[in-house]
Amino acid sequence: MSCLRIVRAAGVLLFGLVLALVVVVPPRAAAAGAIDPAARATLVIHKYEQPDALGESSDGLPLDQPSVDGLTPVAGVRFRVSRVPGVDLTTGEGQRAAAELTAAEASARVAGASGRTGVTGADGRLDVASLEVGLYYVEEISAPVGVVPAAPFLVALPLSDPHTGAGWLYTVHVYPKNPRAGVGLNVSEAITCVDEVSWTSRTAIPRQQTLDQYLVRHLLPPGVRVAGGEAGVRIALGGAELGPADALAGLTTVAGRETVEVSFTTSGRAALVAARAADPGAQVIITFGTLLPGWGIHAVDVELLIDDAAPIPGSAATSFVGCTPTPSPTPGATPGPAPDPGTSGRPGDRLAVTGSQVSGLALLGLALIGCGIVLVRRSRRERGQE
Known part of the structure; x- marks a missing residue:
């Protein structure tokens, strides 16, 4: 084989190896490009009651209408959204650190931070806008009575588009659901x-x-x-x-x-x-x-x-009300005195006189007074005739 043929064969082999290396690069990472560190993101929280059947998980995109039909929105849930320090999502190292961090570890990092707070509306939705690029710890800090708070969670802003892998989602939708109890x-x-x-x-x-x-x-x-x-x-x-x-x-x-x-x-x-x-x-x-x-x-x-x-x-x-009947006397025991009329049988428990009884007594008194007047007049007339 001549030197020229050897060089040509080596060139074809080298081109094939380079082409193979390009093909195995993950297309999402290659197409997504770099995160814009100056961009601002929006976190959209949708709050629903936990249904009996668990639904599909959220991927950052809004769910279609059939997926939320029949779900009950939960209003009045207050959230706090805190940026986790020490995580730079614009670098590969920072993205790996975010993937390995747990919610409990993130909670310790954001302890004492004020974060951003907001309350879900009647439709169960809360928009938290103008957030810096980063990893965020999301927690419920209060909920209506009977609503059990969902567990805290982490969300990266932005997220890689899960459907196309082309670009980043700077508006991310999440659907933490709340179980109820009574x-x-x-x-x-x-x-x-x-x-x-x-x-x-x-x-x-x-x-x-x-x-x-x-x-x-x-x-x-x-x-x-x-x-x-x-x-x-x-x-x-x-x-x-x-x-x-x-x-x-x-x-x-x-x-x-x-x-x-x-x-x-x-x-x-x-x-x-x-x-x-x-x-x-x-x-x-x-x-x-x-x-x-x-x-x-x-x-x-x-x-x-x-x-x-x-x-x-x-x-x-x-x-x-203490209306237990008076127990029967023990055989051979000397019976006690009978209770006073108008009492319950317990010392000091005389029944109250009702308003109708007072009215009756008043009418009776007036009738007796009238009868007395009539008798007095009759007696005087009889004396005059004598």
């Missing part, structure tokens, strides 16, 4: 003649993949005691009673009030998540009895605490 409390007797009543709380389970806390508190009124103590508290889920491995009942003091507190363990919270996934209507049912100290209205307040959400409240009351 609480109800019932009493066995709204008006009772006995001093022992039972209370039943029913608390909903939010649609979440994990639960860090699920705590139910029942705050008792002064003087009310729990019948049977901690052992008298019953906890059920889906018709099955739970034991201490899943839920712990205890008596404690909250805001100066004796409180029946039920906390769920790690295995118990996993059972709640599984029960909610199988049945959207699954509830935790807690029942206990109380001894009332005396007559009057006795109200119990209940609070449901889930993760970092504000307590979800509920309440119920019973009116103890």
Whole structure:
């Protein structure tokens, strides 16, 4: 083979190797180009209730209408958006650092920063505009009662266009969803003649993949005691009673009030998540009895605490009127004196006189006075005739 042929063959081989190297370059990275460090970005937060079926994940682009049809917007959720220091998205090193950073680590970096805040409107939307290029930590700092906050998350501004890979998205749409939970409390007797009543709380389970806390508190009124103590508290889920491995009942003091507190363990919270996934209507049912100290209205307040959400409240009351019948005398015992007329049989508990009774007595008095006048006149006429 001549030298010329060797040179030509080597040239063809070298061109082929160069062409192969160009083809394997990721087209998105090559086409996206450099991030403009002077650009300003907008974060659009769409807030909806978590549906029973999990939807598609967000990729930075707005979801089409069929994807949000049937979702319930959540108004009144306040967000804080804070830029994470020390992350430069205009460099490859900074982008890699952003990909490896966790939300918990970012939270420590932005601690004490004021950030940008805003509240979702009636449509559940919040636009945070004029943000510098960077990595942002997004957290909910307040939500309406009954709404469980979504977990904090990180978002890079801008994002590479996920569909074309050509260019960057400087307006990014995110869809963090909020599960809801509620609480109800019932009493066995709204008006009772006995001093022992039972209370039943029913608390909903939010649609979440994990639960860090699920705590139910029942705050008792002064003087009310729990019948049977901690052992008298019953906890059920889906018709099955739970034991201490899943839920712990205890008596404690909250805001100066004796409180029946039920906390769920790690295995118990996993059972709640599984029960909610199988049945959207699954509830935790807690029942206990109380001894009332005396007559009057006795109200119990209940609070449901889930993760970092504000307590979800509920309440119920019973009116103890003390109408327990007088017990029969013990055989052989000397019967006591009969109660005075117009009393309930308890010392010092004379029944109040009603307005109608007062009116009747007044009319009777007027009639007697009239009769007296007539009799006096008749007597005078009779004396005159004599």
